[in-house]
Amino acid sequence: MQNFNYRTPTRLIFGEGVIAKLPSVLKPLGHKVLLTYGGGSIKKSGLYEKVIGLLADFEVIELSGIQPNPKYDPSVLEGVRLCKENDVDVILAVGGGSVLDCSKAIAAGAKYDGDPWDLITYKARTKDALPIVDIMTMAATGSEYDACGVISRTETNDKVLYANSHLFPEASFLDPTYTFTVSKRQTAAGCADAMNHTIEQYFAADTTLLNDGFCEAMLKSLMENTKIILEDPENYKARAEFMLCTTFGCNGILALGNSASGWPCHGMEHALSAYYDITHGEGLAIITPRWMKHILNENTVDRFVKYGVNVFGIDRNQDQMEIANQAIDATYDFFESIGIPMNLRAVGIDESRIDEMAHHVAENEGLEHAYAPLAEQDIAAIFRASL
Ligand code: NZQ
Ligand code: ZN
Numbered sequence: 196m197q198n199f200n201y202r203t204p205t206r207l208i209f210g211e212g213v214i215a216k217l218p219s220v221l222k223p224l225g226h227k228v229l230l231t232y233g234g235g236s237i238k239k240s241g242l243y244e245k246v247i248g249l250l251a252d253f254e255v256i257e258l259s260g261i262q263p264n265p266k267y268d269p270s271v272l273e274g275v276r277l278c279k280e281n282d283v284d285v286i287l288a289v290g291g292g293s294v295l296d297c298s299k300a301i302a303a304g305a306k307y308d309g310d311p312w313d314l315i316t317y318k319a320r321t322k323d324a325l326p327i328v329d330i331m332t333m334a335a336t337g338s339e340y341d342a343c344g345v346i347s348r349t350e351t352n353d354k355v356l357y358a359n360s361h362l363f364p365e366a367s368f369l370d371p372t373y374t375f376t377v378s379k380r381q382t383a384a385g386c387a388d389a390m391n392h393t394i395e396q397y398f399a400a401d402t403t404l405l406n407d408g409f410c411e412a413m414l415k416s417l418m419e420n421t422k423i424i425l426e427d428p429e430n431y432k433a434r435a436e437f438m439l440c441t442t443f444g445c446n447g448i449l450a451l452g453n454s455a456s457g458w459p460c461h462g463m464e465h466a467l468s469a470y471y472d473i474t475h476g477e478g479l480a481i482i483t484p485r486w487m488k489h490i491l492n493e494n495t496v497d498r499f500v501k502y503g504v505n506v507f508g509i510d511r512n513q514d515q516m517e518i519a520n521q522a523i524d525a526t527y528d529f530f531e532s533i534g535i536p537m538n539l540r541a542v543g544i545d546e547s548r549i550d551e552m553a554h555h556v557a558e559n560e561g562l563e564h565a566y567a568p569l570a571e572q573d574i575a576a577i578f579r580a581s582l
Pocket of ligand 1 (some may be wrong): 232233235236237240245261262263264265290291292293294296324327331333334336337341343344345348375376377381385386387449461475476547
């Protein structure tokens with residue numbers, strides 16, 4: 196077991212109606228609030244009105260239009276400008292992972308005199324950030340319980356993971372009823388994202404029975420509850436358990452004491468969504484089984500057997516490679532069964548830029564150190580197998 200140093204300071208406020216506590220949570224953090232949100236789903240659902248009502252005693256400045264795969268320009272730059280010009284005290288992010296990630300970069304940029312891109316790319320150290328509170332309307336990324344944000348810069352095809360302990364939200368309001376309106380497509384993508392977060396941590400060289408058990412339970416719960424939600428989008432129990440699962444995806448709690456895995460599928464997917472602006476969870480679902488096939492060998496087969504037997508209930512009395520291949524097929528079949536388009540062409544990606552993307556990933560993602568090391572030609576092969 197590896198040494199670790201772990202802290203998650205975020206307060207989770209979970210359940211139907213918890214938003215009533217918003218004013219008392221915000222009050223100690225300041226008076227001027229930057230309210231950030233996306234393309235309009237919160238207006239359609241009525242949540243915007245509710246939030247504005249709860250903010251009656253605060254001064255509110257708004258940043259709307261934050262897109263999926265949030266963009267440095269204009270959203271982060273505009274948010275930083277608004278914070279500085281208005282002397283904002285606290286950011287309230289209302290939406291999915293994209294709105295929250297963007298808000299995290301804004302929170303840090305607001306406390307920095309130079310170009311915020313320096314912070315995102317670690318050219319400058321993040322020493323401070325505005326406090327962030329969020330109200331999640333989508334369950335997927337786990338951004339509400341972690342210190343990461345993923346920011347895209349279209350002109351350079353960059354999609355960069357930015358992590359810093361100052362980026363933990365102060366508090367996250369998680370009301371599963373706000374996710375009732377999430378479309379089937381986004382629900383499936385969220386499931387694939389959270390499953391992949393778990394898989395990225397499960398496939399490591401040194402793990403524990405405890406962590407393996409957490410991960411296996413997460414995967415089973417995500418699959419079971421997704422099936423229920425797709426049939427019955429307003430099923431509170433299923434939406435609630437799904438939301439709790441996704442919250443644990445990225446803050447390290449599933450891998451305390453594990454050796455690093457390198458998160459290879461995320462490294463590869465970030466290039467796909469940087470170059471083609473696709474939905475993160477769909478890109479992951481497409482890549483995951485192809486990555487699994489690519490890394491399956493005598494050294495990794497044991498992990499696949501455990502995964503196949505414990506997550507999918509595959510009969511353990513078979514040849515090890517046979518079990519592993521069945522586990523990979525079961526992963527593919529599950530994603531397909533929840534409606535995810537399972538090849539890159541179906542999401543608008545052809546082979547024209549595969550070598551360029553593979554080079555970009557090899558240069559920037561450090562996947563030569565992954566659980567199963569990936570060189571540029573491996574990455575290109577996985578992309579080609581995903582076409
Ligand atoms: O913009 P609006 O109108 O709000 O619509 C959004 C958006 O179009 C919609 N949506 C959200 N809540 C809804 C809703 N529609 C109806 N009803 C609701 N209640 O869903 C669409 C997708 O939203 P988005 O925020 O982009 O989705 P998600 O939460 O999956 O976030 C994806 C982003 O997070 C990054 C991804 O790379 C991607 O950029 N990630 C962040 C991580 C982190 N911070 O730890 C880790 C992840 O691995 C991931 O990389
Ligand atoms: Zn993810």
